[in-house]
Amino acid sequence: MLRIALAKGRLESExxxxxxxxxxTFPEKSDRKLLIRDSENNIExxxxxxxxxxxYVYSGIADIGICGTDSIVESGLSLIQPMKLPFGICSMVVASFPDFKFNGRRTKIATKFPISTKKYLSSKSIDADIIKLNGSVELAPVVGLADAIVDIVQTGRTLKEHGLTIIDEVYKISAMVCVNNVSYRTKRMDLQFFFDKLWKLLDS
Incomplete structure (x- = not known):
């Protein structure tokens, strides 16, 4: 049996x-069930x-995971990523007020994604303090907690509501398939059968 970890929320439904x-087929599927099976196809x-x-994937509890690019980056774990799926499309961005610029002075960046933010700042040789928040990062520049934010944006509507604009794109996000390194060797045939089904739909 192949066990697949899915990211709760909209990405899980997709x-x-x-x-x-x-x-x-998943006859048991429900918003409240944390584990469902397709017994006929040996999928959990x-x-x-x-x-x-x-x-879950890295530890071997799940053979496969389907989650956003951001989740993999933030985990810092080395996972096999055989394919990208055509949903969960959005972007990780730097946002602030329209007149904001990285002008050499030390900057404060609020984010729920410290690893992605650190990698971005390092790649741009920007000196900044990262403030880790757990929600509503758009509020941080408005109340003076931070100069800018790094967050996931799909439509940009929430940014506009707070007077913020996109300054730069950190990276694009989509749903990614990741695989446990041991499962990739020991369950190769089962995984190949699963991937073939996904590729067939991708190519259709």
Whole structure:
């Protein structure tokens, strides 16, 4: 049996829908169930928090994970990533007020994604303090907690509501398939069968 960890929320719904289009069926599916099976195809789904998906995969509890690029980056874990899926599309961005510039002075950046932020700042040789928040990062520049934020943006509507604009893109995000390194060797045939189904739909 292949065990797949899915990121709770909208991405989970889109992942299940995609798997159903590939021919899998989940008669037990429910918003409240954390574990559902397709017994006929030997597939088991685990519903976990997005940032926990890579941990479940890396530890071997799950053979496969489907989560956003950001979850993999933030985990800092080395995972096999055989394919990108055509949903969960958005961007990790730097945002602030329209007149904001990285002008050499030490800057404060608020974010829920410290690893992504640190990598971005390092790549740009920007000196900044990272303030880790757990929600509502858009508020940080408005109340003076930070000069700018790094956050995930899909439509940009929330940024506009707070008078913020996109300063730069950190990276693009989509749903990614990640695989446990041991499972990749020991369950190669089962994984290949699963991947073939996904590739077939991707190419259709």
């Amino acid at each position: 992942s299940i829908s995609y798997l159903e289009k590939c021919g899998y 789904l685990l519903s976990v928090k997005p940032l926990d998906v890579p941990i």
